[in-house]
Amino acid sequence: MSARICLAVATLGLLSRSTFAAPSSSTGHDILPPPPNPEPIKIIELPLPPVAPTREEGACTLDINPRRTGCIAVDPSLQGGTFLPDGNHVIATVNFTGAPAPPDPASVYMGMQMIAVRTNGTTFPNGDTWKCITCGVPDENKEGSEELTEYPQAFKDGRRAMAASNIVDCGDAELTSPECTPDKVHIHPIWWESGSIRELRIHPDNVHLGFSSFTQQNGALGQYAYFGRIVFNPAPKVGEHLSPRYEVVNVTRLFNPDAPQPVEVEGKRLVLNPNAIAVGELHLTTGKVRRLTQHPEYVDPLDISPDDQWAVILDTRGTDRQMWLSGMRGIPPVTDLITTSLTSATRNNGQRRFFVPWLIDYHGDRGSYFGQQINAAGDGTPGSINDPNWNARADPRWSPDGTQITYYQYLVVPPACGGQNPLPCPTSTAPGGRINRLMLATLTSRTPLAPQPIANVPEFIPWGVPVKPGDPLPIRPAPAPGVYTLKGKRSGSARVEIIGDGTTIDTVAVRYDRFSDDGINILRGWENVTVTRLSLSTSRAEWYSDLWSTGETRSSKRTGRGGFHLEIDSLVNIFKANGTMVTTIDGVVYKPPANGT
Numbered sequence: 154m155s156a157r158i159c160l161a162v163a164t165l166g167l168l169s170r171s172t173f174a175a176p177s178s179s180t181g182h183d184i185l186p187p188p189p190n191p192e193p194i195k196i197i198e199l200p201l202p203p204v205a206p207t208r209e210e211g212a213c214t215l216d217i218n219p220r221r222t223g224c225i226a227v228d229p230s231l232q233g234g235t236f237l238p239d240g241n242h243v244i245a246t247v248n249f250t251g252a253p254a255p256p257d258p259a260s261v262y263m264g265m266q267m268i269a270v271r272t273n274g275t276t277f278p279n280g281d282t283w284k285c286i287t288c289g290v291p292d293e294n295k296e297g298s299e300e301l302t303e304y305p306q307a308f309k310d311g312r313r314a315m316a317a318s319n320i321v322d323c324g325d326a327e328l329t330s331p332e333c334t335p336d337k338v339h340i341h342p343i344w345w346e347s348g349s350i351r352e353l354r355i356h357p358d359n360v361h362l363g364f365s366s367f368t369q370q371n372g373a374l375g376q377y378a379y380f381g382r383i384v385f386n387p388a389p390k391v392g393e394h395l396s397p398r399y400e401v402v403n404v405t406r407l408f409n410p411d412a413p414q415p416v417e418v419e420g421k422r423l424v425l426n427p428n429a430i431a432v433g434e435l436h437l438t439t440g441k442v443r444r445l446t447q448h449p450e451y452v453d454p455l456d457i458s459p460d461d462q463w464a465v466i467l468d469t470r471g472t473d474r475q476m477w478l479s480g481m482r483g484i485p486p487v488t489d490l491i492t493t494s495l496t497s498a499t500r501n502n503g504q505r506r507f508f509v510p511w512l513i514d515y516h517g518d519r520g521s522y523f524g525q526q527i528n529a530a531g532d533g534t535p536g537s538i539n540d541p542n543w544n545a546r547a548d549p550r551w552s553p554d555g556t557q558i559t560y561y562q563y564l565v566v567p568p569a570c571g572g573q574n575p576l577p578c579p580t581s582t583a584p585g586g587r588i589n590r591l592m593l594a595t596l597t598s599r600t601p602l603a604p605q606p607i608a609n610v611p612e613f614i615p616w617g618v619p620v621k622p623g624d625p626l627p628i629r630p631a632p633a634p635g636v637y638t639l640k641g642k643r644s645g646s647a648r649v650e651i652i653g654d655g656t657t658i659d660t661v662a663v664r665y666d667r668f669s670d671d672g673i674n675i676l677r678g679w680e681n682v683t684v685t686r687l688s689l690s691t692s693r694a695e696w697y698s699d700l701w702s703t704g705e706t707r708s709s710k711r712t713g714r715g716g717f718h719l720e721i722d723s724l725v726n727i728f729k730a731n732g733t734m735v736t737t738i739d740g741v742v743y744k745p746p747a748n749g750t
């Protein structure tokens with residue numbers, strides 16, 4: 154897990170321009186500029202609709218909302234989204250509750266809806282700081298659509314926005330304008346002939362999109378990333394719902410089984426390809442890969458600034474959540490062949506995320522620079538901006554002028570706190586006891602950027618594989634069982650034994666002999682891991698390590714007598730383990746969390 158080259162869960166980041174993802178010079182001798190100084194950041198919580206104390210009908214009383222524009226639940230399933238193109242609003246989806254029964258006009262403020270929230274302290278004409286865009290949309294305007302949940306994203310026309318696999322469309326009216334009334338709004342499904350689509354991302358050109366589609370292969374959950382074009386079809390002829398919809402056409406799968414894979418075999422040698430494409434940060438057109446982060450903790454959601462000079466990432470860095478597992482550097486990602494779904498699942502404890510927002514410049518982690526924690530200011534008290542019980546969720550987002558970042562957080566709730574859990578459950582200090590909050594960070598010393606150019610993107614991504622309906626899914630190639638040698642780039646080698654039935658690998662056993670990729674850190678010892686799949690999403694690892702290294706640091710990673718046994722359902726992510734695994738870096742000792750914490 155030390156060199157995180159093949160996390161299938163990585164976010165599909167679509168870059169507006171190309172420079173951020175350009176490869177650094179191939180000489181490897183770049184003189185990188187010194188890291189930036191920390192900059193001033195001001196953070197506020199954005200207003201959300203008022204909270205109804207219960208989910209009972211009518212719980213959203215006139216006292217709570219005198220304007221009768223709805224209430225959200227204490228647990229509103231908030232998903233923060235992008236800014237609208239005017240930079241004065243952030244869109245989000247939230248669960249409304251407690252509305253009166255029809256025919257009361259306020260009865261429409263129920264369920265998952267898309268809202269726009271003012272970010273500049275002003276209000277809509279009715280006095281609210283937010284506007285519900287989709288409350289009251291007639292049924293005939295949303296046939297075939299699904300619940301408005303994940304990843305709300307605005308189009309640049311200000312008149313459309315995407316959430317889950319729907320496009321919310323207000324015709325000629327901007328979503329935030331008084332002209333955009335519920336009868337004008339349509340919620341159109343996005344339809345792909347080849348399967349269900351998730352984790353959609355609009356390309357900055359607003360006609361293409363990236364998305365994931367989940368798979369079940371070899372008894373395990375997997376996913377592939379895709380790129381395609383969206384085309385409106387007012388009168389579909391095939392499929393389940395024949396209502397007007399957006400269709401995904403001209404699709405490229407962003408995985409080519411014939412291209413170099415992260416781990417490959419050449420005769421008796423094992424070869425690692427850091428440039429193999431496992432969709433994460435990449436140059437969409439050329440497929441060139443540049444590694445942006447180096448910290449051993451887990452990074453996942455991210456957004457690149459409009460000028461491609463900065464990234465905001467959500468990372469467990471700084472929390473020590475996974476240092477016991479990944480803190481030792483210079484270990485090649487060989488056991489990762491079988492452990493990534495388990496190791497990446499240690500990042501959360503159920504609904505408790507350990508994600509913190511960080512700001513990192515174009516050149517990424519280097520030396521002692523690991524970016525600037527965006528919400529570092531604050532006194533750590535309950536409800537403060539750096540209260541560790543408030544955890545960020547996917548995705549953070551830049552404003553169009555590059556001076557603001559929005560992110561959102563959930564407060565830890567049972568069973569990740571309270572009861573058997575040593576972490577006492579905090580009492581929410583947010584309005585109405587709300588357990589979700591939407592945040593706005595302003596980078597106060599920055600000058601607003603002019604609108605940025607948008608790179609052209611080819612219709613079909615040249616390094617991917619064009620797909621047609623009915624095409625079979627590829628299998629991710631894996632090294633065949635056998636004993637291989639992995640040579641250190643600078644010195645030493647490793648003996649790698651791969652055991653499996655030819656379809657799935659069960660065991661990877663590695664012995665390092667003065668192994669070094671960088672000529673500085675020298676790795677010795679052995680590590681072997683056996684992974685057993687218990688269900689589509691649950692697996693269990695029997696892990697034995699006795700690794701130590703010298704060089705920049707004196708480090709070790711050792712399991713106790715009897716090894717370390719980890720079992721996680723990657724859809725639930727409750728930490729459950731037996732035995733011990735301890736990583737020590739220059740005398741600092743890191744141990745795994747207790748079960749269920």
Ligand SMILES: *[C@@H]1O[C@H](CO)[C@@H](O)[C@H](O)[C@H]1NC(C)=O
Nearest residue numbers: 208229230248249250264265
């Ligand atoms: C929204 O709230 C309702 C109850 O008011 C609940 O049944 C539903 O599951 C919630 N939806 C989400 C996505 O949280």
Ligand SMILES: *[C@@H]1O[C@H](CO)[C@@H](O)[C@H](O)[C@H]1NC(C)=O
Nearest residue numbers: 239241242271272273274275
């Ligand atoms: C705040 O945003 C609204 C909506 O875009 C805009 O009309 C108004 O001028 C903005 N006010 C300030 C002070 O920026």
Ligand SMILES: *[C@@H]1O[C@H](CO)[C@@H](O)[C@H](O)[C@H]1NC(C)=O
Nearest residue numbers: 382383384402403404612613
């Ligand atoms: C799909 O791609 C082909 C080939 O590039 C192009 O001719 C066609 O116009 C594209 N379809 C749409 C709907 O743009």
Ligand SMILES: *[C@@H]1O[C@H](CO)[C@@H](O)[C@H](O)[C@H]1NC(C)=O
Nearest residue numbers: 650652660661662681682697
């Ligand atoms: C892995 O290590 C354990 C403990 O030393 C040992 O019992 C087992 O045989 C090893 N497995 C392989 C495949 O080397």
Ligand SMILES: *[C@@H]1O[C@H](CO)[C@@H](O)[C@H](O)[C@H]1NC(C)=O
Nearest residue numbers: 693718719720729730731732
């Ligand atoms: C812990 O040990 C017990 C008893 O040996 C075993 O039944 C259980 O499955 C183990 N749990 C994990 C996570 O390995």
